[in-house]
Amino acid sequence: MKGIIKGYATTLKTMVEPKVTVKYPDVPLKMPDRFRGIQHFYPEKCIVCNQCARICPTECITLTGKPNPDPEKKVKVIDTFDINFEICILCDLCTEVCPTEAIVMTNNFELAAYSRDELFKDVKWLHENDTNVRKENNSSSPRARKGGQ
Numbered sequence: 001m002k003g004i005i006k007g008y009a010t011t012l013k014t015m016v017e018p019k020v021t022v023k024y025p026d027v028p029l030k031m032p033d034r035f036r037g038i039q040h041f042y043p044e045k046c047i048v049c050n051q052c053a054r055i056c057p058t059e060c061i062t063l064t065g066k067p068n069p070d071p072e073k074k075v076k077v078i079d080t081f082d083i084n085f086e087i088c089i090l091c092d093l094c095t096e097v098c099p100t101e102a103i104v105m106t107n108n109f110e111l112a113a114y115s116r117d118e119l120f121k122d123v124k125w126l127h128e129n130d131t132n133v134r135k136e137n138n139s140s141s142p143r144a145r146k147g148g149q
Contacts, residue, residue, distance in 0.1 A: 031107040036090045038108045040133050041081060041126035045102035048076040052094035052103055060084040061094060083126065085111055085119040106133050 022029065031037065048065030061083055065076035095103050108131050113119055121129075 031109065033107075035107050035109070036092045037106045038085070038090070038111055038129055039083065039095065039126060040104050040106050040129050041123060042102045042104075043078050043081065043123055043127055045100040046078045046081065047100055047102075048078055049099065051097040051099070055093045055097050057091060057093070058087045058089055060086075060088045078123065081123045081126065083121050085121060086116055104133060106131065 046063075048063060050063050053059075053061040053063045061081075063081050064079045066079045068075055068077050090105075092105055095101075095105050103126075106129065108129065111119070
């Protein structure tokens with residue numbers, strides 16, 4: 001009997017509290033600063049070291065490069081950079097190992113698609129994905145001021 005009364009008391013108490021429903025599609029959610037969302041890629045910073053592809057636990061990153069047309073520069077030029085978001089777990093390891101911070105995480109998480117083929121993203125799409133880039137990746141952050149270390 002005591003349990004029933006406690007249950008009713010809880011029910012009555014929550015009936016008068018304000019609602020916490022969010023009107024999601026109409027009102028965008030504000031994600032925390034450290035939220036790991038879809039990656040953003042800066043192709044001009046990439047040195048094709050392939051560390052991001054090697055550390056990826058799901059092997060969803062494909063990175064290829066070609067020799068630089070300028071013979072004085074030893075750094076390769078990026079040819080392809082693809083991420084398969086069908087199997088990407090957004091673990092943030094690829095951004096942690098990148099020595100030039102060419103790949104960074106965003107707070108963007110909306111990646112719904114009708115076809116699995118739409119989840120393969122290339123350099124162009126990843127470079128244009130610049131909405132909600134994390135604040136810590138700005139040039140004013142302490143990490144950026146220290147030269148990415």
